[in-house]
Amino acid sequence: MEAATRVLIYEDNPDLRLSLSHLLGGTPGLELVGALGNCQQVETDIPRLKPDVVLMDIDMPGINGIEGLKRIKASQPKVSVVMLTVFEDNDRVFQAVCAGADGYLLKKTPPAKLLDAIGEVRAGGAPMTPAIARQVLRLFPKPAAPRQQEDSPANLSAREQEILGLLVEGYSYKMIAHDRGISLDTVRSHIKKIYEKLHVRSMTEAVSKALRQGLT
Amino acid sequence: MEAATRVLIYEDNPDLRLSLSHLLGGTPGLELVGALGNCQQVETDIPRLKPDVVLMDIDMPGINGIEGLKRIKASQPKVSVVMLTVFEDNDRVFQAVCAGADGYLLKKTPPAKLLDAIGEVRAGGAPMTPAIARQVLRLFPKPAAPRQQEDSPANLSAREQEILGLLVEGYSYKMIAHDRGISLDTVRSHIKKIYEKLHVRSMTEAVSKALRQGLT
């Protein structure tokens, strides 16, 4: 029979790292070869631990997951790297995919699914959540097709973009309402719409997304 | 709850078309608005039947599925189109993805999965088989390495920078507390400090400032 799948974890949160370790360590057919809190030594970790699959947290202090991914792929392209993240951030997905990620999962993925995903990636699949898959598809027409000038207002209406701009400036609902001479409830309505369209659920996410994809 | 999801089928095989029709027609929450054997009249079918989701066979006589997909997307980009195919043909996948497909399933997909997929695509997901997902990822170009360098001596302590980073990612206080295994009140404390140091008074301002001055 074949050797167990060698799995390496990079996850800076000790709790999650521990629970992942337990999960993987207790699964037949898998061999946990390491569970590290950062990927500072990624260049030496890989040849030393020889993982088949790497679970890589995207948000880590020091060298982040995207950078770690790039380094792994640069030296050992055959190692499968599955990214773990809390948010389905468009920009991160793009970066990860471009850097050669083999999968992209949310941290809230249930344990059973996570194990499935490892099997899947070993079998040549690309585990990812539906929402992320959708984003990946949407990424396509962009780099593939010769795009023109300013677009990708993410179908935000003029008013919505305007208000998003104010959010980025740090305005509160109240300030926006006053500044634009409209009611507070109207501001709420617009922002609700913006959230829907950007697929976010808080001001910070909206601001972050706006700045990162230049919706300003 | 909202109105039922309107589904339209294009499938030239009468048997499969019939069984798909029965499957979808007998499912609560779905409304089968049509099951056509070709997409010759796709331009008029869509405005007439107003589907939310289209299941499109890729191999059809006359206008093929890829072409049908393009025409749908050209006029009604918001309609979700899930491609159905027998083979995981690399070239087809590429064409479909570039034309804006929202999902890509094999015809041998079991009925239950198919229904799941429709729900998924309505929820903003992109149903596809793992093997196809992997192909999609591989279609991506490698070049992508802008980004900046390391700095950010904004007198923030390491912990503070770390937390600011999480705010930028859209984390709430609660999520940060949980993620870092510290108390909610501690998160508050850190954020109070961050606000002081950055001279801001809200999360959005902090996020904006962080992204703009590269404190990430």
Next chain:
DNA sequence: GGCGGCATCACATCATTATGCGAGGCGGCG
């Protein structure tokens, strides 16, 4: 001439943030 998208406004309700006041432990420094 009805339908969908946009902009406007009104409630209502629950969750999250913003802030102030404190407090204990730790480690470096003069």
Next chain:
DNA sequence: CGCCGCCTCGCATAATGATGTGATGCCGCC
């Protein structure tokens, strides 16, 4: 040793933000 900054935690309150439901008027489009 005392002082200070950092990290941790608690409590309390007022302000804001997140979400749902619903309504009105306008406009452009088959």
